[in-house]
Amino acid sequence: MRVFDAATGAFEADISGVGPAVPVIWTSMDDISFGGVNYLFVYGSGGTLTMLSSIGTGYSVVYSVALGGTYETKSLSASPTRLYGCTDWVFDPSKIIVVISWDSVGVSASKVTLSALDTFARTAFYDEESDSVIIVTVNGSIYVYTPDLSTLLRSKVNSFSGGVPYTDPLMSTRLKVASDQIGLKIGSGTDRNDIVIYRVSDLSEVQRIDASTTTWLHTTETQYYFLGFNQTWQAAITTGTDVVPMIWYLPRAQRLPVDLADVLEAECLLAGLDSDVSAITTQIYGYGDRSGTPPRGIIEDLTRVNFVDFAQVDGVQKFFPRQTAAVRTIAFAETGMALNSEPDPVQISEEYPAALDMPEQMIITYPSYDAVYRIGAQAGTTKDDPKFSDEPSQADETGAPIKVRRNRTMEFSTAQVLTDDDAAKVADILFNALRDAAIVYKTTTSAKHMDLHPGLVVNVPLDDTRTAKAVVTKMSGDHVVEMEFRKRGDSFTSEAVGQSIPYVIDTLLGPADVTPVLIDGHLLRSADDNDGFYAGVAVISQGNFRSASIYRSEDGGSTYAPWAGLTNGMIRGIAIDALPDRPHPGAWDRVSVFNIAVPVGAAPDSVSEEALLGSETTNGFAVRNPSGEWEYIRAASVVDNLDGTWTLSTLLRGLKGTEFAMAGHAAGATVYHLDDQAMTRPADGDRTLSRIYVAVPTSTVFDSTGAVTFTNMGKALRPWSPQLASAVLDDGTGDWILTWRRRDRLGQAWPESGPEDPPMSETSEAYVVNIYDGMGVLVNSYDATTSTYTYTAADQTTDFGSPQTSLEFGVAQVSAIYGDGIEMREAA
Template identity: 25%
Template sequence: MFWNFVIGLASFALNLILTPKPQDAKPASLSDFKAPTADEGREIPVAFGTNDFADPNVVWYGSLGTDAIKGPRRYGFFGPRQTLGYKYYLGMHMGLCHGPADEIQEIRVGDKVAWKGAFRGGRMGINKENLFGGQDREGGISGKLDVEMGAQDQGRNDYLVAKQGPDTPAYRGIVGIVLRGVYLGTSPYIKPWAFRIKRIFKRSDGSAQWYPQTAEVAAPIDTTKGNPGIDLGVHLNNGINWDTYGDYILWQHHTGDPIVWSIPTGKHITIAREGTWEFGPRGHITGDNEIVVRQGSGGTGTSLKFYKPDTGALLQSVDIPGTATNHGFLMDDIEVDGTRWGVARSVGPSAAASRWNLLKKEPGGPWSLQWSEADTGESVAAISMGRKYVYGVTATSSMNIVRVAWPSLALTIVAPTGLTANVLNCHYFDDTDEVIVVCANGDIRVYSADLSTLKRSAIGIANGSAWGMASKRMKSGPGTIGLLTNVSGAVKIRQVGVSTLEIVHTINVADTNFVGKDVPQLGHEAGFNEEHGSVLLANGLFRSLFWFVTGASSGDMNPAHIIRECLTDKTWGMGYNDADIDDASFRTAADIFYAEGFGLSLKWYREEEIREFVSRILAHVDAYLFVDRSTGKFRLKPIRKDYDINTIPVINEDVVTDWTEIERRQTAEAVNQVIVNYYNREKRKTGSHAVTNIAQAMQSTSGIVSTSRGYPGINHRDLAIRVATRDVLSLGAGIISGRISCKRTVEKLNPGDPFRLVSDRHKLSGEVMRVVDQDFGDGRSNKIVMKFVQDVFNLGAAVLVDSSAEDVPDTPTAPVSPRLIWEMPYRELRQMIGDTDLAAMLSADPKAGLLQIAGGRPSDNALNAIVQVGGGSVYSDAGSLDFAPSAALDAAISADATDVAVSGEIGLGNVSIGSLAVIFGEARTEVVRIDAIGSGTLTIARGCLDTVPRSHTKGTAILFFDDFSESDFEKRTNGDSVSVRLLTVTSRDVLDTVDAPVDTVTFASRAIRPYRPANVKVNGSSSGPVDAISLDPIPVTWARRNRLTESAPLDWTAADQAPETGQTTTVTLTDLSGTVVRTYSGITGTSQAVAKADFGGVEQGYIVVSAERDGYSSLRSYRIPVILATPSPSDILIDNSTVAVTTPIGTLVGKLSVVGGTAPFTFEIIG
């Protein structure tokens, strides 16, 4: 027996030796990494406002580190674990723009949000290890990075010095990002990093911005749109049982299993609990995204269970001392020098029965208990863990804070100086190594880490509550905390800067689209999730909610400030002194732009002359910059309605010495639609909106005459619409412009100044003009030559700001619907290109065809559509499309119905009798001929051209495409595939390409194929199912069609036509699955007798009729179901007292008749 065991073991070992060894993955070296580097001569841009940097200059990368990803052991219980891959850590330095910047608001990696908030410089952390799918896929991002804001006194970065040497510069004046050995994923391909930076309030020398009160123009933050949040439902108790961190939300209570929500998906899982839980065990999410709960009951010992948040799999269990009844626990954790530490206060039935437990987790290792200390008897309601201390809010509503030093767990009761009310929340703020205390009266106090020094304070900012989550989850982003306030039922969420204790952002919840915003929130706790810029509202009495409330204010910069900085900056600007600026005119302009909400955000590169850049800014805002001849200073003048027509100068024949040029723009020359291209910051891409002068478009013989204007400094839709409105007026018909020579009496006029022009012989009766340019002569002539243009820039500030002042509401731009995008039928080709060109095309390539495009008007404000043809990410414009009339079936119709009810008619007055339309069937589209149009009714001829009649449901769309279709006229052949998208154009907008449906057509030689036979019948029936049980042979008849001679579309039931030369009919027999059992081909007549035996014994099947010529089959065929034998019992389904028999036309339901008293029963269908 023993030797058998030895022999078996030896055999097993030999098998292990001989088994091929799984190969370990090899780590990539630094040379394997692909990252962009600084291009020689590449300029660092100057940023104005809030900008996205999708192409940072990677100055350096290196210091590669790896961690092996281990799989299962190679030989079951024996051998080492296989290396599946590696986690890569890298140092990197990226330069973004000239500084100093105000704040960084967003970091994206691989076009995924890695961090969002408002950070004003220093060291920050990102913990998104699953951003790219976790270590099973491409990993994620995790680690510390330094945000260098580019101050003039910026010191050398210690990490770069350690890696590059003591000669490393400080990079003063440059905004930079330093990755301190950050985990970048499991691939040597470095995913692109992108950043959103705001620079408004600091000049390049570090001094404060001129006239700061108007420097930032608030960009609209539309909280009525976007993600409304997650409704978490009703769960017992408040924040004491909740937590949120990273991508997850946790609820845990002794009444149920832990529930974990995924924030990105909104879905949740339930973790099956183990053992007995008593009284509200609570829960915690660690900085490594582990779910922690306390399990077990008094007398048997308790443990902390760690679970994976996405699967609920148990990771480990840590036993904690003490046998007191389990009243849950309080926990927080922090990473210090790469090691994660956690403190868990296991709560008993009294404070004296509670314990402080210190846990430690080395990188890649498990948690372990390091120390456990009995509580001294002070009741604690919430904790927050710092680098040296744990801070506890007492449950007795006092001004004391429990301070627990670690690792010794020595407890001290501290009464911080300067408190004016009881402590509600106490939060350790890692960014500044400070403690933030929120008091019951709304005051905020900031203390040193040991609570000995009051560093700053603010009065009456917030109210809140003292439960287990709020203290540790107060941080809303780097440099900021979040606060929930509720005053007289007005719920607001505020973001407060820790360095200044100033409110940087406020959201009035009543004005949002947040889910459950009307749920009472008075007195309930808010915990903030830094990673998602969001807040968890724990509400035990009502519903708990999760809202996305990121407080980063993406403000734009006042154009007056941009222009002034370009003129005066000594580093990158023109270098003028402040004394060279007419301060009054710049302040006036700044006030105008600020009041209008006219802010810009854009970047300037040295490749562009700065004077050209200033000219672009002036074009954005419609203003003039000039040197005042009397003062020698730069003046800025916005063109607005800022004058009294009765007081401005009048220039007449007595003043004008030469009428050099007078022009009136004619209607044929005018532009009546302007499409503005701008940067849509919300969607992080170029957007476009159109504004149309409808009156002039109707007068123009050319219809819509459009032009595009680029304004990259505009970052939101409302401003783009206002600027497009301004431009479409300036380019319209009737605008007067010209050039005149005048006496010196007009020398006080400056560019942009208004005046009235009077001349009977030029039919000028005092129209208001604006000075465009002036020439004061060469000294030999005293004449002043002046260019002018009629003043149409008088929208006024109120109109510019309030886009809702129109009587007609702004209807959202909708996709074109319905849409007909297919290979053009033969008859349509004849109409579109003519018989000669059609014959030539098919002679060169018999399988050739053209694309046909038509679409219905999706909304009243839709003007037309831009046609784009292509595929994948590459599309090209293929002209515009006028909308076709459309309607919808108001009732279901059968395949032979000719009088149909319709509703939702659009443009039916433009439909001609005898023209064609399509009905969009579920399976295939049917072409019909319009024979009559009544009030809500149509008379139609069915199954025209190469289509067949179908039954259609109520609501099916009808598109009257005849005379309203277009093509790109690109010849394509059989098998070619092309995609089409239609961009709806309204007077205000153009449909975004991402919102436009894509229709794809695969060409199938449609034009060369013969038309299918029509008026097909089996034993005189055109629909079926035909009862052929007692019928043999089965008669089939049809009428032939000829595509070449059918110039006028024939009805399906029209008489037989002489076919094309060589055209024959094919009759195919199939079973219900479509499997062919017999084919009759080459039939030259209009009938066929089908022998029942040719069906091969099937009980039910189809008779399919089609046409063929020269090897081409008709595009469509027509089939009729036939019943050949009584259905077998296998086709019968019984449901309680009913029986259902499946037939080709549906399910026949009858009553069940029980004959015998015991099973099996017999039955028959009797109704």
């Protein structure tokens, strides 16, 4: 099997051992992801099934099994435990569904006859969202079954004209159009190539697309047998016999503008603000999904793109079109006011930016109305501006001036849907407005002008003869008002024309896939002290990422609600080598190297050892131990090998009390870069409660694929293990005197380098002392309230039958909320 990069089409790898020894002409494939691993199944004609997984640096064959011709299928759809396929309609029509149960070791196959079908099965599709199997027959009838195919949940009988011929391997993997929606294409007759969309939940018809009314090519062609849908593109992909494969973008039912005033008012309501939007008459074509963006961010985005100012007036958030007409002219004699006790200041100051500090180009990225909401880009570009003449003077050896080339670009993105022409105008206006707004005027005036407020435009006198139009940005003072202004251009109009085919950022590639990151581990910062956990979204595929939302379900996946919004993605890696065992936590390991595969993401910069020690979070990583615990490490050296791998070295290990997880690491372990700008921490962690979390990129359709069931145990509350334990036998009494030093989970210094008794975060001091036999089997447990415990000869006799001359024991601090902390084990 040959693997190619989906973004560039570049060849990546050849994988041998896929399928039978003799190649076959018909091969079906499908994949499914869970637990951070993608499993790919390849089923060839003749019955050879190969399973590959993405654990490590790429796909590799896990097993290949010859099932034989009796389980022949021309389609494949994968679930977390089963594969489904149906026989070919032309050569072996039937109502039989081939069911292949699978796990990481092997497979077993069976056949299920679905007598309820009205005719032969054409498609068997596993729907992760509803956890059901959807069967489509040759007549276009739909049957929804439980995953074991034992119970028919609902059905809809159709009789599409001419029937839909052939088993469809494409539809068997790409039947979904959107959340809770599937689509079918009529194969022949007067309705040929029409697409009908149904709801999975009740099989009601959502939309019927008449192919003859669309701009699709080849809508009268009879040989487009196979069809699948891409949810990200909202497109149908179709191919067949002796035809050119086509992508047909699905038409929207309606694309009507909405009033910007209504959107602003709704966002203010969500933020708990009273608003006045009566002056706003602009309309917009839409805005990206707001689940991951707070109202303030949406308001700022919309007002920037639509040139709207806002200010709080008498407790009301008032919105008004960005003004160019001045509401007042300030006289030159009214500037430079000062209190009598103060020296006269400069009447008005002017601050101009350095030319080298100004951008030469502004690029806006946006959902393009003209390109079916794909992400496009337009640019506003500089023109010569004689006002900026402070470039450094340079000359060559002849004395001729050297032209200083400026090549600086400013980029910003908006979630507002724009036409390409409107986007070009916005880029052009913002570019020129930015250059104007970089000019700052400052002065002081009398209380006469206290009725002005930020956002108003005034004429500002620069001297006896010059004036400038400027917008008020800051005001302060009572009798003497200090004011700051920024220059305002003459208009917010532009004649710019957008590119007819915008530069597309993420068309075929689409948004990056994301998965929730849920780390129930020790505290990274003492300020995070609660029973929550660290959460984020990991970007796991190439593509466009702006932000994402995490949704949470409290009812087993029946309903989801927005839970957290993240503007930055976390970087996830896979350990290529096992992280070596390390006996001494918190000490520099300058020998070991740790290689991880990082398919997506830029490596952080290497830092000096001093810089690493001076920060709590720089170059931090969490490495998952096979036991499910997280070890926190930090790396002074992080090298991007430019082949999808990083090398970490000069390490600090077992940080934040995680030294217990330093041993037993394995290749294939999950590794997260602990970027504090990409993580959140809920105040209420729902400790001990099972919840389901799913990450969804902003501005995409909600999809519960990849949902993760997670139970937070509140390990941030777990006490760290004690240190510096000792056991001394009293020869006179036969008692063992056990002592140790307490640490604190808020991360105070190690006892040997800090105070002997660090501050304590628990409500009371308590320990459990565990006594073990020579084989590590627990014999008895005792409670202690100080860091000293006497294991008496009498207790030894009770536990072992006689006093002991050697001893194995463990000590753990006890939390009133969490329970026993990490145990320290010693022998004497």
